[in-house]
Amino acid sequence: MATAVYQAIDYGRHQPPAIAGDFPVDDNVINSFPMRTTILSANKFGQSKWTVTARLDVKQPDGSPAAYFLKCAAGDAGRVMIEGEFNSMSELYKTMPELVPKPYAWGKYSASPLETYYFLAEFIDMSDRVPEPNQLCAKLARLHKISVSPTGKFGFHITTCQGRIPQAIAWESNWTTFFTNLLRNIIALDNAENGAWDALTALEDRLLAHVVTYLLDNLTKDGRVVKPSLIHGDLWEGNTGTSYQTGDIYLFDAAVMYAHHEFEIGNWRCYYNKIHNKVYTRTYLRYNGPSEPTEEWDDRNRLYCIYYNILYSVNHRRQGKAVRQTAFDDMYYLIDKFAPFPEGQGPERIRDADRGTLSDERDHTRS
Structure with a gap:
């Protein structure tokens, strides 16, 4: 292209x-x-x-x-x-x-x-080395904390894209509903790009019907509120740079929306990113801790990662199989934990011998 x-x-x-x-x-x-x-x-x-x-x-x-x-x-x-x-x-x-x-x-x-x-x-002359965790996470946490949605809702006033893929980010007051729409849209694009996979569809349907609602509705139980925070939306190491002149970290290639701040770092769980290193997530959480209930933070992080993996599958068709399988495993984990299939009704799990592989095709340049 x-x-x-x-x-x-x-x-x-x-x-x-x-x-x-x-x-x-x-x-x-x-x-x-x-x-x-x-x-x-x-x-x-x-x-x-x-x-x-x-x-x-x-x-x-x-x-x-x-x-x-x-x-x-x-x-x-x-x-x-x-x-x-x-x-x-x-x-x-x-x-x-x-x-x-x-x-x-x-x-x-x-x-x-x-x-x-x-x-x-x-134009800022920047190196493409992986960002220093403390500076990146301190700045990112500040962005999430000080930003204010102009409508008080989740979303954005115009469509933004991750790579070539537009995101479903129309304004919505309820985070559970917003994320459901976001995930449902990318699932439809994945099926159109990579073909239907009945076993994955069964998991997606159950995840959307039961797990998303359970985990995200819990964020607003007992009077809690989820603040719509401005997020970069596609934050991996390739969309950061460090100024040669000042050492300051900058972000680019943004696909913003106002969202639950934890959604931003769901992308860091994806294993094909170098920012997958746990030092980034741990450092971020020192500056901006998990939402309540904190005991479900890792499950929400896994759920948010599923979105980024499916979106990656759409953007990188040749690697769709391996990334879809990762999403498949994560969905099964969350379903087993929060909404198990009745005995004998769930799709077959993936055997190791049948797994696809992911080559390192991500370029670290501005998309």
């Missing part, structure tokens, strides 16, 4: 000769900058499965240098991705500006055979 996007934006290239580099810059991108900004160069930067990305070096109106990050995607799916990312990063920047590069603009290319959309943000 990224190759097709680049071919589209390179079509009929008429880049002004004063702009050096190998990345074509559309007039609408140029017009996103303040008057009297001079674009000096535009060069491909990083790799991505679904978008193309570049670094733009400019001379600002006052003569000082600056650098910008440009991302492009094509078609209606590209519009949803780009608009969602711009709004995600804007919401994070508005809430906690030290946490993300500053977003500037998004829009549509004026000249391209495919409808092509762009996102423009501050």
